[in-house]
Amino acid sequence: MRVLVATAVPVERDAVARAFPGTAREVRLPGAVLHRVPGGPDLLAAGVGPALAAARTAAALTAAALEDAPYGLVVSAGIGGGFPPEAPLGSLVVADEITAADLGAETADGFLPVTELGFGTVTHRPPASLVRAAVSATGARPGTVLTVSTVTGTAARAAALRIRHPHALAEAMEGFGVAEAAAAHGVPVLELRAVSNPVGPRDRAAWRIGDALTALATGFGKLAPVLESWNPHDDR
Known part of the structure; x- marks a missing residue:
């Protein structure tokens, strides 16, 4: 089974590459x-944000399909913010739900996800057997990974996200876009995040990017x- 791993930036891509012997070919x-x-x-260093990540992931998936060598799995991987105390700095999170946290509308009564407006989807669910196996192998915590277009920088927004998404462990900016591209091709998706900073007020001195x-x-x-x-038939 061919696997495509999509990160946001080259430094994350290169961190994933260190897990494998040999030299990657461009x-x-x-x-x-x-x-x-x-x-x-x-x-694939797919770029920052859900739109660019979706576009470049879709391009790679389409090219593979046209070569009659399609991917069997797409993994969104990288670093991200963790919701304390469940996801401390340096820990790993595997998404059992990949959710677009800010795709919708702000109203006088609060935030409405796009699904409540009658459109699209806001959540993709990775295969349960793959999530279990990934958690067992890596020691990661399973939970919701939120995709945001604007990174959280205040305690108030962090608290609001936790109220709307009580099972959220981490936030990042690409997972939902990668998952949308994978879903359009009928390919399952997984998301793995290493926690580099707490979700909340921006304190660069507290970030641990190298450790993540x-x-x-x-x-x-x-x-x-x-x-x-992993056998995708395990979830059928």
Whole structure:
């Protein structure tokens, strides 16, 4: 089964690449650039935010389908904010739900997700058997990973997100976009995040980006055998 791993930026892509032996080869596609790991997944730095992540992931998926070598799984991976105390700095989170937290409308009565306006979807659910296997292999915590277009920077917004999404453990900016592209191609999706900072007031001095990237590389090393052995038929 071919696996596509989509990160936001090259430093996250390179952290994932450290989990695999060999040197990645660059493959240029219309609208995307892959790093192909010998014996491993294809890696894509898809860009920051759900729109660009969706566009570049879709480009890679389309190119693979046209080559008659489609991907069997897409993984959104990277660092992100964690909701304390459940997701402390340096910990890993595996999404059992990938939810667009700010896709909708603000009203006098509060926020309405786009689904309550009669459109689209706001949540994608990774295969349950894959989530369980990933959690077991990596020691990650399972929970909702929120996708936001604006990173949370205040205690008030962090509290509001937790009220709307009580099972949320982390927030990032790409997972939902990657999941939308995968769903359009009928491909299952997984999201793995290493926590680099707490969700809430922005305090750059408290960020631990290097530690989170190390945790991401280590976690992906443990996840790799799961991706190789996972059978999508287990969830049917």
